[in-house]
Amino acid sequence: KTAFKGDSQESLHHFWEMVAYIANTLIFILSGVVIADGVLQNNVHFERHGTSWGFLLLLYVFVLISRVVVVGVLYPLLRHFGYGLDLKEAIILVWSGLRGAVALSLSLSVKRTSDAVQHYLKPEVGTMFVFFTGGIVFLTLIVNGSTTQFFVHMLGMDKLSATKVRILKYTRHEMLNKALEAFGELRDDEELGPADWVTVKKYITCLHDLDDEPEHPHDVSDKDSRMHTMNLRDIRVRLLNGVQAAYWGMLEEGRITQTTANILMRSVDEAMDLISRQPLCDWKGLLS
Numbered sequence: 001k002t003a004f005k006g007d008s009q010e011s012l013h014h015f016w017e018m019v020a021y022i023a024n025t026l027i028f029i030l031s032g033v034v035i036a037d038g039v040l041q042n043n044v045h046f047e048r049h050g051t052s053w054g055f056l057l058l059l060y061v062f063v064l065i066s067r068v069v070v071v072g073v074l075y076p077l078l079r080h081f082g083y084g085l086d087l088k089e090a091i092i093l094v095w096s097g098l099r100g101a102v103a104l105s106l107s108l109s110v111k112r113t114s115d116a117v118q119h120y121l122k123p124e125v126g127t128m129f130v131f132f133t134g135g136i137v138f139l140t141l142i143v144n145g146s147t148t149q150f151f152v153h154m155l156g157m158d159k160l161s162a163t164k165v166r167i168l169k170y171t172r173h174e175m176l177n178k179a180l181e182a183f184g185e186l187r188d189d190e191e192l193g194p195a196d197w198v199t200v201k202k203y204i205t206c207l208h209d210l211d212d213e214p215e216h217p218h219d220v221s222d223k224d225s226r227m228h229t230m231n232l233r234d235i236r237v238r239l240l241n242g243v244q245a246a247y248w249g250m251l252e253e254g255r256i257t258q259t260t261a262n263i264l265m266r267s268v269d270e271a272m273d274l275i276s277r278q279p280l281c282d283w284k285g286l287l288s
Contacts, residue, residue, distance in 0.1 A: 024101045031104045031137075034111055034130045052128070056135040063136060067094045088155045096148045099137040107133035163234050180207055236275040244268045 071078075071094050078085035085093070107130045114126025152158050160168070183201065186192050201207055244265060251261040 027101045027104050027108070030108060031130060031134050034108065034127070035134050052131065056132060056139075059132055060136055060139045063097075063140075064094070067097050088157055091155065092148065092151060092157065095144055095151055098140045098145055099133070100141075103133050104130075104137060167234070176206060183207060233275055237272070240268050240271055240275070 071090050075085065075090055078090070110121075110129040111126035114121045114123050114129075149158075183204070187197055247256070247261055247264045247268070250256045251258070256264070
């Protein structure tokens with residue numbers, strides 16, 4: 001990822017994003033054509049498999065149950081290893097399991113094989129593969145995809161943490177103070193000095209929103225251990241983000257090579273994975 005820098009990296013990102021979008025669109029169109037030609041317009045198929053729609057709904061329920069079982073069995077491990085997974089995240093992990101282009105591509109591959117001359121896979125089996133896969137993709141996108149935001153909101157996962165709220169309030173207060181100082185300095189300007197500053201300030205409403213001095217986001221009593229832990233984690237994340245940005249700057253300036261930048265970026269990524277359990281250790285990876 002360090003081979004391209006600056007504007008070229010952004011252009012490359014947009015290029016591959018557009019390629020992926022076109023590929024996904026083609027796969028969905030081909031799947032729709034195959035389903036419409038082989039299932040929806042084939043009366044003989046419905047005479048033989050009239051219960052396919054019911055089996056599709058049962059398959060959708062089975063897919064959800066299988067995700068519940070898999071996440072439930074692995075939940076103790078996911079909770080204590082890696083990034084850590086709480087109950088709310090496990091619920092979203094179960095419900096937001098969408099199917100898409102990969103599943104449709106595999107089903108189209110089965111359909112192509114079934115249409116070829118062979119004896120172990122009938123053409124109607126390949127059509128059923130595409131039908132059931134397309135149906136599951138449709139149901140997960142329409143049902144799960146459209147209701148995931150509701151579940152996220154209901155579980156309160158779209159709210160800012162108390163630590164971030166404190167930081168945002170303090171940052172806003174500091175920005176307004178700086179704006180007020182800059183506003184005061186404008187009175188000494190030779191060209192702007194004669195202006196009616198009382199009237200000007202009246203129309204700049206944000207300068208009237210200065211509340212009392214907010215509590216510093218990192219001034220937390222030792223008794224509030226949870227808030228202290230969240231503050232510490234946030235400080236580590238911001239510091240590592242700054243370190244990574246500094247590495248990018250050194251790469252663009254030519255002070256380090258791409259190989260060195262890759263090693264340093266990887267060390268920061270490894271430290272990001274451990275900030276909730278260990279002190280800052282972004283150079284531990286360099287020792288190995």
